Amino acid sequence: MGPALALIAALFVAFVGAIFFGLRLLRFFLTTKAGWLCMGILVIAGLIYMATHEPIWDKYL
Numbered sequence: 742m743g744p745a746l747a748l749i750a751a752l753f754v755a756f757v758g759a760i761f762f763g764l765r766l767l768r769f770f771l772t773t774k775a776g777w778l779c780m781g782i783l784v785i786a787g788l789i790y791m792a793t794h795e796p797i798w799d800k801y802l
Contacts, residue, residue: 770776 770780
């Protein structure tokens with residue numbers, strides 16, 4: 742029972758940490774000029790990738 746509780750506790754801590762870190766990252770992206778610039782670069786990179794690569798469902802499904 743001990744290892745199972747340790748696993749559950751570790752997963753809970755990781756989950757809460759991921760939510761906390763994700764919210765801080767979201768706050769950075771939405772409240773700073775550097776965040777908006779990063780989001781814009783990521784969106785443009787994604788659009789270029791989608792325009793130049795075959796859809797994944799045609800390749801693997």
